[in-house]
Amino acid sequence: MGMARRIVGVIGAGECDETVSVMAEEVGRRLAEHHYVVLTGGRTGVMEAASRGAKQAGGLTVGILPGNDPQDANPHVDIPIATGLQDARNAIVARASEILIAIAGEYGTLSEIALALKMGRRVIGLGTWHIAKAVQVVETPQQAVADVIRYFETH
Amino acid sequence: MGMARRIVGVIGAGECDETVSVMAEEVGRRLAEHHYVVLTGGRTGVMEAASRGAKQAGGLTVGILPGNDPQDANPHVDIPIATGLQDARNAIVARASEILIAIAGEYGTLSEIALALKMGRRVIGLGTWHIAKAVQVVETPQQAVADVIRYFETH
Amino acid sequence: MGMARRIVGVIGAGECDETVSVMAEEVGRRLAEHHYVVLTGGRTGVMEAASRGAKQAGGLTVGILPGNDPQDANPHVDIPIATGLQDARNAIVARASEILIAIAGEYGTLSEIALALKMGRRVIGLGTWHIAKAVQVVETPQQAVADVIRYFETH
Amino acid sequence: MGMARRIVGVIGAGECDETVSVMAEEVGRRLAEHHYVVLTGGRTGVMEAASRGAKQAGGLTVGILPGNDPQDANPHVDIPIATGLQDARNAIVARASEILIAIAGEYGTLSEIALALKMGRRVIGLGTWHIAKAVQVVETPQQAVADVIRYFETH
Numbered sequence: 172m173g174m175a176r177r178i179v180g181v182i183g184a185g186e187c188d189e190t191v192s193v194m195a196e197e198v199g200r201r202l203a204e205h206h207y208v209v210l211t212g213g214r215t216g217v218m219e220a221a222s223r224g225a226k227q228a229g230g231l232t233v234g235i236l237p238g239n240d241p242q243d244a245n246p247h248v249d250i251p252i253a254t255g256l257q258d259a260r261n262a263i264v265a266r267a268s269e270i271l272i273a274i275a276g277e278y279g280t281l282s283e284i285a286l287a288l289k290m291g292r293r294v295i296g297l298g299t300w301h302i303a304k305a306v307q308v309v310e311t312p313q314q315a316v317a318d319v320i321r322y323f324e325t326h
Numbered sequence: 327m328g329m330a331r332r333i334v335g336v337i338g339a340g341e342c343d344e345t346v347s348v349m350a351e352e353v354g355r356r357l358a359e360h361h362y363v364v365l366t367g368g369r370t371g372v373m374e375a376a377s378r379g380a381k382q383a384g385g386l387t388v389g390i391l392p393g394n395d396p397q398d399a400n401p402h403v404d405i406p407i408a409t410g411l412q413d414a415r416n417a418i419v420a421r422a423s424e425i426l427i428a429i430a431g432e433y434g435t436l437s438e439i440a441l442a443l444k445m446g447r448r449v450i451g452l453g454t455w456h457i458a459k460a461v462q463v464v465e466t467p468q469q470a471v472a473d474v475i476r477y478f479e480t481h
Numbered sequence: 482m483g484m485a486r487r488i489v490g491v492i493g494a495g496e497c498d499e500t501v502s503v504m505a506e507e508v509g510r511r512l513a514e515h516h517y518v519v520l521t522g523g524r525t526g527v528m529e530a531a532s533r534g535a536k537q538a539g540g541l542t543v544g545i546l547p548g549n550d551p552q553d554a555n556p557h558v559d560i561p562i563a564t565g566l567q568d569a570r571n572a573i574v575a576r577a578s579e580i581l582i583a584i585a586g587e588y589g590t591l592s593e594i595a596l597a598l599k600m601g602r603r604v605i606g607l608g609t610w611h612i613a614k615a616v617q618v619v620e621t622p623q624q625a626v627a628d629v630i631r632y633f634e635t636h
Numbered sequence: 637m638g639m640a641r642r643i644v645g646v647i648g649a650g651e652c653d654e655t656v657s658v659m660a661e662e663v664g665r666r667l668a669e670h671h672y673v674v675l676t677g678g679r680t681g682v683m684e685a686a687s688r689g690a691k692q693a694g695g696l697t698v699g700i701l702p703g704n705d706p707q708d709a710n711p712h713v714d715i716p717i718a719t720g721l722q723d724a725r726n727a728i729v730a731r732a733s734e735i736l737i738a739i740a741g742e743y744g745t746l747s748e749i750a751l752a753l754k755m756g757r758r759v760i761g762l763g764t765w766h767i768a769k770a771v772q773v774v775e776t777p778q779q780a781v782a783d784v785i786r787y788f789e790t791h
Contacts, residue, residue: 394567409569410566410567410568411565411569414566
């Protein structure tokens with residue numbers, strides 16, 4: 172019966188091309204329009220684009236940082252959580268998200284997808300690793316966020 | 327040049343008496359009035375009282391939970407960060423806070439104070455462990471929050 | 482100039498069929514014959530089989546456990562490291578191994594492969610996830626261990 | 637009914653004077669003579685002295701390192717466990733030890749004592765923080781190790 176906000180993780184690489192960046196930004200914006208908190212790894216690339224999009228829509232953004240310094244967060248993170256755990260922070264990104272949208276991504280993203288699936292979290296994939304039937308593949312940011320909305324209607 | 331909100335940790339035991347609870351609530355309320363994000367371990371006792379106080383003043387609250395389930399947070403936590411790290415989450419509480427107010431507390435709180443001091447974080451103590459000169463002892467919630475304000479004016 | 486023993490991680494699922502178990506046991510045995518420490522997640526399935534094989538050859542075994550209790554380790558683990566980190570312990574398995582052999586496996590194993598690659602660790606795959614060219618695919622335990630030996634000759 | 641070795645944590649600061657170093661070395665030596673595995677944080681000071689003592693008696697030493705590189709271990713660590721967790725590794729040191737001997741120490745040691753007590757681990761103190769009745773104070777390395785032996789006779 173708490174008032175906790177619903178948290179959606181957006182995961183992807185720290186470097187990405189313009190197409191991926193535009194997708195991540197739209198995902199962030201649409202999530203914020205539906206009042207979800209956008210949680211990322213707090214750094215550059217997909218993480219920054221999703222956070223920027225969320226802020227454009229007046230949303231709230233959390234960054235789970237690998238390092239020690241909250242100032243390592245990109246400028247669109249409202250709540251920088253410096254963990255100091257380095258790569259082990261990927262497990263926190265997966266755990267703290269009720270559902271995740273994976274956009275493109277490298278090994279770090281793959282580890283987050285795998286950890287999230289291990290934890291029983293739902294993962295929606297947008298141009299990302301095709302590793303398992305358990306990742307729900309979509310084609311557009313709009314579809315990804317529609318799936319998130321549908322998920323929360325029943326959970 | 328980010329827009330990140332300033333985060334103040336409030337640490338203390340999961341069980342506390344009425345006097346301590348009232349102090350923690352006032353600390354939370356005063357921090358929120360000054361627009362600081364109130365970060366706690368997300369559970370009961372001091373953590374819940376500080377979060378409740380912050381929400382009374384319209385503030386924003388984060389809970390760094392030891393377990394796997396965001397629903398373990400007390401009802402006054404806006405952003406529940408389920409870490410699954412159990413006691414190792416105490417290091418995240420210390421690291422993610424720019425400055426901490428310790429109120430009473432048991433061994434868990436002591437570990438957070440010690441970790442915070444190790445990390446070079448400032449710790450303000452209100453009726454808590456007297457372990458080191460490095461903990462800045464105050465007598466009232468008002469003094470504790472005044473010290474926080476002073477800290478951020480110069481950091 | 483330390484005397485530290487070389488550590489090889491053997492990763493794979495907590496449940497596995499007989500064929501996989503036999504392979505994991507042979508990997509463990511061969512690693513121990515070459516005096517490598519065999520590090521696993523300390524539990525059942527591939528982890529137990531690899532540890533059992535290593536002990537048959539008089540080797541030394543380490544288990545990085547997700548839970549709180551050293552007694553959760555399988556009976557072939559000499560050094561049970563209870564972490565209490567749950568799934569985040571996968572990052573420790575990857576980090577603490579200088580090189581890893583992945584045998585079959587589910588999502589947990591996939592997360593360890595991905596984390597290891599992210600950390601720049603070499604991963605040798607035996608009937609496991611085909612996720613990237615970076616995983617060096619082999620067909621037999623003998624080949625896997627030969628690759629490990631070759632790796633340490635040059636690192 | 638496993639064959640797991642009994643693990644004793646020895647904790648203390650990364651810098652220490654000669655008197656403390658001699659004590660730590662004797663603690664390590666006596667523990668190894670009784671076939672306990674000596675687990676430390678793997679670095680310098682008390683950690684190194686205890687490991688050196690253990691190796692003089694032919695013992696086995698484990699180092700739970702804060703950083704990414706097993707080569708950061710002192711030269712008397714047999715099994716370097718690189719965690720990459722930085723200060724959060726202190727929780728692993730506490731958790732992985734069945735019982736701990738604290739020798740002198742700074743804030744990091746204090747955090748390990750507090751975490752160990754929180755986890756219900758027994759802590760024996762040798763010239764360390766006097767924080768609680770729960771720490772069993774002894775005067776000599778001989779007494780510390782005698783207490784460890786007594787503990788394992790009943791646990």
